[in-house]
Amino acid sequence: MMLSDLRAAFAGRLLTEAADTAPFLTDWRRKWTGRALAVAQPDTAADVAAVVRWCHAQRVAVVPQGGNTGLSGGATPDGSGHAIVLSTARLNRVRSLDPMGNTLTSEAGVTLQQVQHAAQEADRLFPLSLAAQGTCTIGGNLATNAGGVQVLRYGNARALCLGLEVVTADGQLWDGLRALRKDNTGYDLRDLFIGSEGTLGVITAAVLQLFPRPAAQVAAFVAVPSPADALGLLALAQARLGAGLTAFELVSDTCLGLVERHVSAARRPLADASPWYVLIELSDTRSETEATAQLESLLEAALEAGHATDAAVSTSVAQFRCLWALREDISESQGAEGPAIKHDIALPIARIPDFIATTDASLARHFPDLRLVVFGHLGDGNLHYNLSPAPGATGAADRAAIAALEAPVNRLVHDAVHAHGGSISAEHGLGLLRRDESARCKSAVELQLMHAIKRALDPLNLMNPGKLLAPEPTP
C-alpha cells in the first residue's frame, strides 16, 4: 500500500505530516484522539470517489469529517492508525440556488453559516440554526441529522434536504440531487444516508430546501411556574400562532443564573426569579406590529390561565438578540463551572413534567453533589438535561470525581428516558459517545435490521467503522 498511489489518484490535498494532520485527529471537545495514515481533502465529488475507491481496493477505513464540531466522536479515527480521514474542507462550493423552486445545492464542506448567508442574499431563509454554525458543515449536519432551535417549525436537517449526492462504500458516485418535493420511485436512499454518520457512504452534496424570509420576528422571555405550565403555554401558543411559532425553548433558573454569572453583558429580563422560563419566538410574514400584537395577546391568555407569571417582549432587534443570548450562552456558561455530564434526550412532550420530576429526584438521591442544568428545545421534546459539579468544585480531584460519575449518571438518565418512551440522542447522533448506550435501549430486531443494512451497503466495514453501530460479533 503506497500513499503515493493515493496521492496520484485524486485532485486535492493529502496531509501526512503530524503537524498538518493533528487538528483532524482530535474532536472538538477533546474527548477522543485517534491516528490516521493521512488526511485526504479531495477537490470534487469525483475525487472523493477516487479516494474511496483506493481505500476500498486497499481495505483501508474511511473516516469522513466536516467541520469537526460533532459532540459524539463520530468524526475521529480510532487509534489503529490504519484509516484515512476524508475531510470535505475543499468541497466548498454552493453549486446553485433556485429562488423560484426555493432550493439551494451545496457541496458537503460548505459551512452552515455560508448556506444561511447564500439563502439570505437571495431573500430566502435556510432555517437550520445551531451553535456551531460558523464551523460545522452541511455534510456533517446531514450525516448527523442536526437539529437546533427552529426544528419546531421547520424540522431537522433531514426535513430540509430534498436530494443528496453520495459516494458509496465501493467508490461509486450516486447522483440523487433531486430538487423535488415529491418523488415516490423506490427506496428512500436519501433518508438512509442522512443520519448514518458516514457509516454507509460519504455525502458530497445536497439539495436543500429554502423558505420565504419572515417579515418580522419577535421574542418573549416568559416566567412559568413549572414544566407542566410550560406545556400549557406551548399548547396555547400552538393553537394561536400555528406555524408562526418558530421556537419554544425551556430554561431553568439555574441556567439563567449561570449566564448572569459568566456573561458580563447578560441581564435578567424579569424582575422576579421563577423556577423556569420559556423563550418564545414568533415569526410573521406581515409586520412587527402584527407579530407583537399576536404575541402579547397570547401572553395575556397565558397569564390569565396561570401558565405564566410574568413576561418580557422584545421591542427591537437588539432586544430580540439579547433575549436569545440568554438561551444561547447557557452551554458556555455551564462550561465555566467545570466539567459537565451532558445528555441530549427527546421525550414525548406530554411526559416531560413527569420525567423531570422523577429523574431530578432520583439524581438528587443518588448523586447529591451534582447540580442540574436543564434547558432545551421544549417544543420538540428535546432537553439538554445536564449536570454540573457543586460550585467551585473545579480542581483536578473534582474533575476525576465527575469523570467517574459520568457512566452511572448516564445510565440512570437513559434508563429514565427509555422508560418514558424517549430517545437518548435527539440531535447529536451516536458516534462513539452514545453507541453502546443506544444499543442497550434498542430491541434485538432493530439492531438486526441496522446490521443488515450496514452489511448490505458496506460489506467490508470500511466506512467510519465502529461509529453508530458496534462491530458485529464474528459468528
Next chain:
Amino acid sequence: MMLSDLRAAFAGRLLTEAADTAPFLTDWRRKWTGRALAVAQPDTAADVAAVVRWCHAQRVAVVPQGGNTGLSGGATPDGSGHAIVLSTARLNRVRSLDPMGNTLTSEAGVTLQQVQHAAQEADRLFPLSLAAQGTCTIGGNLATNAGGVQVLRYGNARALCLGLEVVTADGQLWDGLRALRKDNTGYDLRDLFIGSEGTLGVITAAVLQLFPRPAAQVAAFVAVPSPADALGLLALAQARLGAGLTAFELVSDTCLGLVERHVSAARRPLADASPWYVLIELSDTRSETEATAQLESLLEAALEAGHATDAAVSTSVAQFRCLWALREDISESQGAEGPAIKHDIALPIARIPDFIATTDASLARHFPDLRLVVFGHLGDGNLHYNLSPAPGATGAADRAAIAALEAPVNRLVHDAVHAHGGSISAEHGLGLLRRDESARCKSAVELQLMHAIKRALDPLNLMNPGKLLAPEPTP
C-alpha cells in the same frame, strides 16, 4: 403446505372461497387481476407476524393490501396463485391520541378518513387528504408515501409519520412506535419502510403527527394567463402568506370544461374563460376576516403584476367547497370522456412552464388525436399530466387505439420529465405500473443500492415480489 396450519397459526379470518377472495385480487382501476392461495385478515400485529412467519417457513409470497385503492397495481398478487394476500382490514383501531404531544397512534387498516375524524374530535388536524380517503388506509398511505392536496404546507405521508410498527420479512415484530420529533439513534428504518410498497415488510401501525386546526380557511379561484404566471402568483403567495398557504392547485381550461360538462352542480366561478386557473387555499389561526383580507391583498398584487386576470374568493363554507369541487371532480370528469393515459409526475417548480410548452408541442406533433388534461399540485411541482381521446371517441375500437398508445405516450412524457430533472412517480408509487419505466430513468448505482437493500431485508424475495423493483437477474 397446509392452509389449515396457517388458519390455526393466527387469530383473524382466512378467506379461501373464490367469492370471498375476488375483491382482493383485482385492483381498483381493474387494470390487474391476480390469484392467491388465500386472503388472510389477521386481528393484531402479532397475528400479522404469525402469518408472515408461516409464509416465510413455507416460502410463500406475501402481498400486503390496505384499502385496495392504489393506482399502480402495488397491492395485487401476480397470476401464479402462490401468494397470500395479507389484508389489514381488521387492524382497524386508533390505539391512542395525545393532544398535548399532537400525535395519534393508528393501526394500518384504519382509513384515512377515520384518522382525520379522530383528530378532529380532539380539535386537531391530520392534514393528509386525497380523493380515496374514505377507503384508503393509513398503512397503504405510508407504504406508498401518499401525497394529496396539502403537501405544500404539511408534507406527504412520510413527513406526517413519527414512528412505525412493522412485521419484517421473517415475521419479527419491530416496535418503532416512537412519538418523538427528534431521534438520532441510528439508521432511519422508518423512512426506509415508508414508500417501500410492502416489499421490505408489513406496516402494522404508525404514530402520526397532528396539527392545530386552523380557525378559518378561504379559497380563491384565480384566472392566470400562463403556467409562468401561475409561478409568479405562487412566489407572491409564498412571500405573503408563508405557512398560511395550504394549497396551490393548477387547473387548465380543458379540465374546467370537463367538470362543467359532467358535473351538473358545477358552475364556472369567473365570467371569462382563461387558459389556466389556480386554486389557492389560505388557512389562518385567527379569523376568516383576517384570512380574507390577506387573500384579497395578495390577489390585488397579482392582478397588478399581471400574473392574474380575474379571481373569485369564497365568502362561505359552501362556496369554499364549491371551488374545491371544481378541482376535485376533474378525475371523474376525465373518466367520463373515455379511457385516459395518466401521468403522475414531479418537476423542479421553475422548470414547469418549459416542460409544459415543449411536451405539449411534442405530444401534439406525435399524437394529434389526443387531448391534454393537465392539472395538479403546482405548489409541490406535481402535475397530473393526462391525456384523453378526442371527444366522442369512446367505442371499443377507440379504447383499443388508446391502449396501444399508452406505452409510447408514457415514454415520450417520461423522457421529457427525466430531461427536466423530474420524477415519473410523484405520489402514486411504482407498483407494477411504473416499475420498469422508473428503472429506465435511474442510474445503475441507484438500482444496485435498492437491490442491495431488498436482498438485505428480504433475502428470500417473499415480500410483495415483483413490485417496485424487477426481480434481479440470477447471476
